[in-house]
Amino acid sequence: MSDNLCFLNGDFMPLAEARIPVLDRGFIFGDGVYEVVPVYGRKLFRFDEHLARLNRSLGKLRLPQPATREEWLARCRQLVAARPEEDQVVYIQVTRGVAPRDHVMPANPVPTVFMMCNPLKPATPEQRHQGVSCTTARDFRWERGDIKSISLLGNVLARQMSADHGALETIMFRDGHLTEAAASNVWIAHEGALLGPPKSDHVLEGIRVELLRELCEDAGIAYNLRPISEADVRAADEVMLSSATKEILAVTHIDGEEVGHGALRGKPGPVYARLYEAYQRAKTTMSI
Ligand SMILES: Cc1ncc(COP(=O)(O)O)c(C=O)c1O
Secondary structure (H helix, E strand, O other), X not given: OHHHEXXXXXXXXXXXXXXXXXXXXXXXXOOEEEEEEEEEOOEEEOHHXXXXXXXXXXXXXXXXXXXXXXXXXXXXXXXXXXXXXXXXXXXXXXXXXXOOOOOOOOOOOOOEEEEEEEEOXXXXXXXXXXXXXXXXXXXXXXXXXXOOEOOOHXXXXXXXXXXXXXXXXXXXXXXXXXXXXXXXXXXXXXXXXXXXXXXXXXXXXXXXXXXXXXXXXXXXXXXXXXXOEHHHHHOOOEEEEEEOOOEEEEEEEEOOEEOOOHHHOOOOOHHHHHHHHHXXXXXXXXXX
């Protein structure tokens, strides 16, 4: 069972043996936050950036930080060491813990801390070479997409809309402007520049938002966060997704229509290709 080790409230144990009380507010209210940290060659990628976002999410929930950086790091490493794969993803979840059911927050919560590791499933060669398909939807989720909340019902419903059409993601628009996808940030390339929506309460600040800024800077690609209309997306030279597990992926079809222009229509484009290469190089230099 060593490859299914998890961490729960101070103890390492087989995942199959982990138990939480039914009155945990994560179960009752979805009252908690989470992180997903990629692991390459058994090293944690952008660990401090992920931890900083976890702490920001906890702060927005008014939850105390339940562990120090060194404790998080040691636990992550122990879980990674217990699995056979070189490339993995660490999942971290913190909830407001167990309390009598009441919307009002308990005065002195004892957070539930859960961590596990899974193998990283890389994009398939076909997805890399041909790009992926997405559908679109109105962004009907709540207005605090900036919190990496475990309350993911809106994202689950949105993601299923694409799954029902055999597509990989659902790109969402709020008031005619791009927000993000169900489990990814969304980018367009326009005249050689990488453009993403501005930071706001409607969009999760993905760890790749800053990473891509750095990769663009190194590669001499212009990078700008500014409002992007639905028409901008549909007329873009390139469209891309980013997330911990997708890294960066080219979107070549949206609602069944080919993305892009000319010879590159329906094919991954040059901005994607350069950022993909830069991302692969960053894996070795940005992991601890
Ligand atoms: C809604 C949403 N937006 C954006 C992202 C991308 O964030 P990151 O790059 O930190 O994985 C995710 C990741 O799962 C997400 O769920």
